[in-house]
Amino acid sequence: MDLFEYIRGKVSDVILDKIVVEVGGIGYRIHSSIHSATMAKPGETITIFTHFIVREDEMSLYGFTTKEELSMFQKLISVSKVGPKVGAAVLSTYTSAKLANFIINNDIQSISKVPGVGKKTAERIILELKDKVTHYAIEEDDIAIETPSSYEVVEALMSLGYNRQEAQKAFDRIKEEKLSVEEMIKKALSLLIK
Numbered sequence: 001m002d003l004f005e006y007i008r009g010k011v012s013d014v015i016l017d018k019i020v021v022e023v024g025g026i027g028y029r030i031h032s033s034i035h036s037a038t039m040a041k042p043g044e045t046i047t048i049f050t051h052f053i054v055r056e057d058e059m060s061l062y063g064f065t066t067k068e069e070l071s072m073f074q075k076l077i078s079v080s081k082v083g084p085k086v087g088a089a090v091l092s093t094y095t096s097a098k099l100a101n102f103i104i105n106n107d108i109q110s111i112s113k114v115p116g117v118g119k120k121t122a123e124r125i126i127l128e129l130k131d132k133v134t135h136y137a138i139e140e141d142d143i144a145i146e147t148p149s150s151y152e153v154v155e156a157l158m159s160l161g162y163n164r165q166e167a168q169k170a171f172d173r174i175k176e177e178k179l180s181v182e183e184m185i186k187k188a189l190s191l192l193i194k
Contacts, residue, residue, distance in 0.1 A: 003052040004050045004052055004061070005049070005050070006047055006048060006049045006050055006063075007021055007023060007028055007030070007047070007048050007050055007061075007063065008021075008023070008045065008046070008047045008048075009021040009022050009023035009024075009028070009045065009046070010022045010023075010043065010044070010045055010046075011040045011041060011042050011043065011044055011045075011046050012027055012042065013027075013042060014037050014040050014041075014042060015168075016034065016037065016154060016164065016168055017031065017032055017033060017034050017037050017088060017092055018030065018031055018032065018037070019032050019036070019037055019040045019046070019048065019063070021040075021046060021048060028061060029061070030048055030050065030061050030062065030063040031060055031061065031062045031063075031084065031085075031088055032048070032062065032063055032064055032065075032088065033064060033069065033073075033088050033091035033092045034092035035069065035091060035092065035095060036048075036063070036064045036065040036066075036069060036091075038175060039065045040065070046065070047065075048063035048064065048065060049063060049064055049065070049066070049067050049069075049070040050062065050063035050070070051063065051070060051073060051074060051077075051084075053084055060084065062084055062087075062088060064091070068096050069091060069096050071096075072091060072096040072099065072100075072133070073087050073088065073091055075129055075132055075133065076090055076091070076125065076129070078128070079121075079124055079125050079128045079129065080124060080128070081121060081124065082121060082124070082125065085116070086114075086116045086117060086121070089114055089115050089116050089117070090111070090114050090117065090125075093113070093114045093115075093152075094110075094114075099111070099133075100133040100134075102126075103125065103126050103129050103130055103133050104130065104133065104134065106126055108122045108123055108126065109122075111125055111126070115155075152181050153167070153171045153181060153184045153185055153188060154167040154168055154171055156181075156185045157170065157171075157185065157188055157189070157192070160189070162192060166192060167188070167192075170188035170189075170191045170192050171184070171188055173188075173191060174187050174188060174191070
């Protein structure tokens with residue numbers, strides 16, 4: 001449903017994969033990908049390109065910092081049995097360009113690594129989107145760098161007994177470093193233990 005094209009306002013809070021943007025005294029909670037959420041800095045003005053979802057039991061707003069990521073999200077949720085939460089989880093794990101590369105190359109294994117995406121769903125994503133993602137710019141540099149998602153690191157730390165806020169703060173301190181998931185978890189743990 002296209003009620004809002006975009007929302008521009010001041011970032012008042014960022015909670016893992018949600019961005020709260022204040023516009024005219026109203027705080028809009030926007031579900032997003034972790035990639036977009038890391039671009040949102042509290043206190044700064046931001047433009048979020050949005051997709052409004054209305055269902056019988058809920059209304060929710062999803063948004064991303066680039067039109068490209070929004071477009072990929074919309075393509076993902078057009079796939080049968082892929083809802084907005086799974087669509088956002090996919091884009092939290094992989095950039096649009098990397099995901100397009102996996103789809104074009106029939107890489108079921110990589111797509112099914114996303115939390116909530118099994119082999120059958122990965123196959124469906126490839127089947128239904130293969131002809132729709134070829135225009136995405138796919139750069140070798142982007143494909144070569146495997147950026148661990150905040151989701152993986154934060155969930156691992158929470159399973160070790162830390163709360164979400166502590167885990168997210170530790171991840172934020174090391175997210176710019178080019179480390180594997182395992183290395184990030186170890187480094188985040190060393191920060192939390194201090």
